[in-house]
Amino acid sequence: MRDSKMFFPFPIVLLMLFSSVINGVEEVKGKSIPGSAQQLDQTEKKGNSTWQGSDFEIESKGYESFKTVKFGQVLSGANHNIMRVAPEIEGLTGVKIPADRNKNDLHSPLKLSFIEPVKVLIAIFGNKSIQKFDTEKYQRLLGNALTVTGLPAANIYAVSYPAGRQEINLEGLGSFTIVGVIKNEQDLIKRDVELPDGRQWDTFIIEGYSDEKPLFEILRGPEKPVVDEGMPGTEGIQGGFEGGRCVKINGMYHMFPTERAGEIGVEAYHDRIKTRIGHWTSDDAINWKRQSTLYQSSGNYALTEDDNPINDRRAAIWSFMPIFNEEANRWYGFYLAYTVHEEIEPNHSFGRIWQAESVKEGMEGIGGPYKDKGIIIEPGLNSQPWEGRQGVASFFPFKVDNQWLGFYSGAYPFDSWKDYPKKTGEGWFVGLAEADKLEGPWARMDTTLNPIKSIHPNFVENPIVSQLSNGLYIAIFDGGPEGWGHHLPNMIGYSISKNGYNWSEARYVPIETKVNKWWDIMRTPLCLIPEGNDVYTIMYAAIDLDRRFHPMGMVKVKLNSDVLGRFQK
Incomplete structure (x- = not known):
């Protein structure tokens, strides 16, 4: 049976406060505890509403879509799941990148078909620099906007594409995934969402959100x-x-x-x-x-x-x-x-x-x-x-x-x-x-x-x-x-x-x-x-x-x- 105390060398008064997490004391009613899920949810909601998505089709083999929501699996072939997500991108449809290709940083062009001009939203995990790319092409919108188990916090970049079939060349981006496709003409506010680093979480298998069929x-x-x-x-x-x-x-x-x-x-x-x-x-x-x-x-x-x-x-x-x-x-x-x-x-x-x-x-x-x-x-x-x-x-x-x-x-x-x-x-x-x-x-x-x-x-x-x-x-x-x-x-x-x-x-x-x-x-x-x-x-x-x-x-x-x-x- 789990004990209420945590692994912190705090005085006993603070230990008793923190014990609300596990077996007991929850006397901090209505208040946010630093680092809590409650507080993090409040942080996420400081942004503007969800950006407006646009329909698309995946024409390349070996890729599949996912929803950018809590528990969503962002890479195929590996258990990396979303634990926190900025409200701007929550609910958008993304494209899973095969984990083995991500690991080796080798990607054949991804073919997508758009019905209208769009921006493709790319989540790049960690501090991978894209300065070597055309800065007008890769527009940074959100910092620390996605927390995924086992991965660094992700920054969100947008790349514009016209309507029709397009080749998305992704080689050289490091560890990344596509978290959404949105309409090109809309107001997009840039900000740092300040979500935590996903490496604080071990990876684990969530039923219904992995490559496996759920039991x-x-x-x-x-x-x-x-x-x-x-x-x-x-x-x-x-x-x-x-x-x-x-x-x-x-x-x-x-x-x-x-x-x-x-x-x-x-x-x-x-x-x-x-x-x-x-x-x-x-x-x-x-x-x-x-x-x-x-x-x-x-x-x-x-x-x-x-x-x-x-x-x-x-x-x-x-x-x-x-x-x-x-x-x-x-x-x-x-x-x-x-x-x-x-x-x-x-x-x-x-x-x-x-x-x-x-x-x-x-x-x-x-x-x-x-x-x-x-x-x-x-x-x-x-x-x-x-x-x-x-x-x-x-x-x-x-x-x-x-x-x-x-x-x-x-x-x-x-x-x-x-x-x-x-x-x-x-x-x-x-x-x-x-x-x-x-x-x-x-x-x-x-x-x-x-x-x-x-x-x-x-x-x-x-x-x-x-x-x-x-x-x-x-x-x-x-x-x-x-x-x-x-x-x-x-x-x-x-x-x-x-x-x-x-x-x-x-x-x-x-x-x-x-x-x-x-x-x-x-x-x-x-x-x-x-x-x-x-x-x-x-x-x-x-x-x-x-x-x-x-x-x-x-x-x-x-x-x-x-x-x-x-x-x-």
Whole structure:
């Protein structure tokens, strides 16, 4: 479970301010935080309205068009996607340049056909000088006007062409793409848009915006949260929700979110310390009823800096994951308990995974009550440095053949044990543990496998694993925020495995392209529930930064089964 503090050596007061990004404090309502997506959006809107586009046709083979909008892929054959775009060029139709030609700076003339005199808008990435070109031909219009993952910020130049078929000679421009074709006669205001450098973002694969056919098609979802402040059952929950798991049994959905309960009259920062595990039910995944409280944390802060038994090791409780144990004919719940330090980052530290068993036998025991059976994985002599000060930070078991594997996570890693307990680095990672039975004993796999970085090099959080009908395993997870020191996808991600050990590079699902984006920060998915005909339900927690309360959302997606073949090779 991600901690709210960031990787900045600021005083604790500023750290508490910045913690609104992740798990908790959002007391800066109505204000722009420097470097935030909110502020950047305001910067983009200082320009004039979108320039008027003109229709054209591509007559050269090997080129295709794209829309100059957020997530748009600007080069074919490489995952470089738009994260920020100046309003003047937003929505225009551009031409993808093949990445291999861009890399070698070799381009055969591009043939385009225009119906009227036009200006072709060329985005040149970085400080490539075009002084050697005719300056009257290449007119610079916008500086730092396009942010693309993995590439320098782009400057926009315009080149005029008459109507008819024209050859666009692009050799020598360095790394570039064409972001639009606009009518020749219109007022164009020159300015510096001041968008950030795209090299702050790693490249990643966005479903529907890459050269690959997407595995998931986003179908529909409510245009607002399905569990929100003021709804029945939310009484006493100051800060809303975070991760956990949702399952469907005999047509009924059972959701076990982390409730950021907090205390009335206590600042929002405490919402993520005084937590509890709730049980909610619904027959449609839209209208929810709260049934009970399974666990409540103490909310007590630690007395020492290290992992000391004098501290309350159940100060904060998160991420209840129910798994049905067929051998025991009972539900087993796995949840996370933290020690919490009020001043040291990460304040959520030294996580321990508890195992609980339903008192009632059979599937109907899902709602509890549960009795604790003990800790199955915790910090100790078998810990690995990448688990860091926060680990163990989540746990999800899944069965592979006759064996059980479990994703467990860590964060704020140590380079070596000499850095314990406070000298931490960056990253949220996952590894695998194994057991012969669900109840354990569980053992970490060694560092030849852990941490698993094939999914993402430095951020995977709270993965939940399902097995698809063709036998492949799929993990869905929180892909991490953008802004506030992070430049991550801010989307739900997924990874595929044939054997549970080796996992594919993450793909990210841009729900906001089909559902009204009521959130600023996408957080944790709680399920991928099959509904038949390849349709799945996803429940997710997300954050609206203007509010203290973090709601729950829902979306339906459809799996394109013909795409699965690429993961079976």
